[in-house]
């Protein structure tokens with residue numbers, strides 16, 4: 001969890017440095033490190049020190065907030081590397097339409 005307001009701003013800036021905003025789709029495509037599962041990852045300073053975060057989850061937490069611990073963050077646009085807060089949604093169960101879209 002990142003609760004410290006200074007860290008929130010700092011981490012928001014860090015995420016924004018590594019996105020390419022696409023005019024046609026509106027996606028903010030992550031340009032940083034990518035995990036084996038095809039999602040972006042990023043090292044962020046949090047209340048517990050530096051920790052590797054899944055970037056779309058971090059983006060949701062930093063720009064939207066209100067995510068429950070067990071929530072799954074999905075991209076409604078189907079792009080696994082997208083971190084546009086408007087394309088992110090926290091759900092408690094994966095709706096398989098999201099997987100179909102991303103194929």
Ligand SMILES: [Zn+2]
Nearest residue numbers: 027077082087
């Ligand atoms: Zn998107």
